[in-house]
Amino acid sequence: MRPAAWPWWVRVLAVWSAARLVSAALLLVAATRQEALGAVPAQPSYGTFVSLMFDGDWYRRIAEDGYPSTLPRGADGLVVQNAWAFYPLFPGLVRLVVAVTGASWEVTAPALATVLGAAAALVVHRVVERGAPAACTARPGLxxxxxxxxxxxxxxxxxxxxYTESLALLLVALVxxxxxxxxxALVAVAVVLLGFTRSVALPVAAVVGVHALVRLVRARRGEEPLRPSGAAGLVGLGVLAVASGFAWPAVTGWVTGVEDAYLQTQGAWRGVREVTPFGALGYATRFWLxxxxxxxxxxxxALLGGLLLLPAARRLAPELRAWPAAYVLYLAAVVEPGSSTARFLLLAFPYAAVVAGLVTRPAVARRAWLAAVVVLSLVLQAVWVLTIWVFTPPADWPP
Known part of the structure; x- marks a missing residue:
């Protein structure tokens, strides 16, 4: 049977698995360059390398020991880096699987992340297929x-x-x-879970607002009915998204007894401890550039905004355009630009649909464009893995 005749989900998993094998090969090469670092020995095994490096070790500590009841502070009285910066759903799921199977963290954590990533790929395919029919017509196979x-x-x-990207990607795609x-109901469940996965639930509220506005306009045109109960439900959904965005900081403050415990913890990772909206853009970009x-x-x-104005983007559903716009603006407001920024952009996956849809015909041009972007991306992935994922003691930039 030719690949084109395979069921859609088989093709998705085949593409995703092939890419993960390439990434695994790059990680194995990177592991040979890794010096001893804490619990990670020099030239570690694949399982150790992908489960205990960087944030992985924080999630392991959370899964095994939980969170501290008080905020750890240094000799100067300032809050030091601690587990409260990391959300609980992913390590909680790993802990559950470990309890059921008896497998180790080194096996369970990367395996679960890989499975969640594959599930996310399936949902992303469905989102584009069902949410962008015009784009799929203009660019077959989008x-x-x-x-x-x-x-x-x-x-x-x-x-x-x-890491939590697989789980967060799955939940954003489900939203x-x-x-x-x-x-x-699916949106409500996904956004609540997202509130305990990563700090990205707040921009979902903006997407819900765009969705509600589109529903209202279509209702006034007679294209789609919107009853008062439905409108109230959408308002409630937006409120739920906002509440989910503040849920984990609220839990952190309640458990530690320090109202702004989450912000103080985030400040421990920053070059400037004060966490203010868009405050990091100035000093961080001056440092890097x-x-x-x-x-x-x-x-x-201009690049990220301009992509959403192209015909390839306008053929997407409003929600698929609103999410990357709201998410990137949110990142600019709350994140200190640095070596992790490229990782955060993974969740803005509708950009991939825009790039893939830039060339619509003929078929040979579509394939050539896709191949060129794939090759360039893999080259950049190799650079990222071999430079960012390898930590050079005593200090280095985290992914």
């Missing part, structure tokens, strides 16, 4: 092409290590699938 570009994204390697399919900070910022926002 859902699978989107999955392919997402699979080889330079930082997609984190979907098979002990968008629920919105385009009018399955609001020097005199090119302003042109660099303008160029980055």
């Amino acid at each position: 859902p699978l092409a989107t999955v392919a570009l997402l699979a080889v994204f330079p930082t997609a390697v984190v979907t098979q290590v002990a 968008l699938l629920g919105l385009v399919g009018r399955r609001y 020097g005199g090119w900070a302003v042109p660099g910022l303008v160029g980055a926002f």
Whole structure:
């Protein structure tokens, strides 16, 4: 049977698995360059390398020991780096699987992340297929092409290590699938879980707002009915998204007895401890880009914003355009730009649909464009893995 005749889900899993094998090979090469670091020996095994490096060790500690009841502080009285910066759902799931199977963290954490990543790829395919029919008509095969570009994204390697990206990607995709399919119970469950996975639930509220506005406009045009109860439900969904965005900081403050415990903990990882909206853009970009900070910022926002104005983006559902716009703006507001920024962009997966849809015909041009982007992405992935994922003691930049 030719691959084109395979069921859609087989093709998705085949593409995703092939990309993960390439990433695994890159990680194995990177492991040979790793010096001894804490619990990680020099030239560690694959399981150790992908489960205990960087944030993986924090998640292991959470899974095995939980969170501290008080905020750890240094001799100067300032809060030091601690487990409260990391959300509980992924390590909690790993702990459950370990309890059931008896497998080790080194086996369970990357295996679960890999399975969740594959599930996310399936949902992403469905989101593009059902949420962007016009785009799929203009560019046949767009859902699978989107999955392919997402699979080889330079930082997609984190979907098979002990990080939360796989779970967060799955939940974000479920939110968008629920919105385009009018399955609001699915959206509610996904956004609540997202609130305990990563700090990305707040921009979901903006997407819900865009969705509600589209429903209202269509109702006034007589294209789609919207009853008062339905409108109230959408308002409630937006409120739920906002509440989910503040849930983990609230839990952190309640358990530790320090109202802004989460913000103080986040400040321990920053070059400047004060966490203010958009406050890090200035000093962080000056640190990385020097005199090119302003042109660099303008160029980055122009690129990311301009992509969403192209015909390939306008053919996507409003929700698929609203999510990357809201998410990137949110990142600019709350994240200190640094070596982890490229990893965060993985969740803005509708950009992959835009890039894949830039060339629509003829078929040979579509394939050539997709192949070129895939090759470039894999080259950048190799650079990212071999430079960022390898930690050089005593200090280095984290992925």
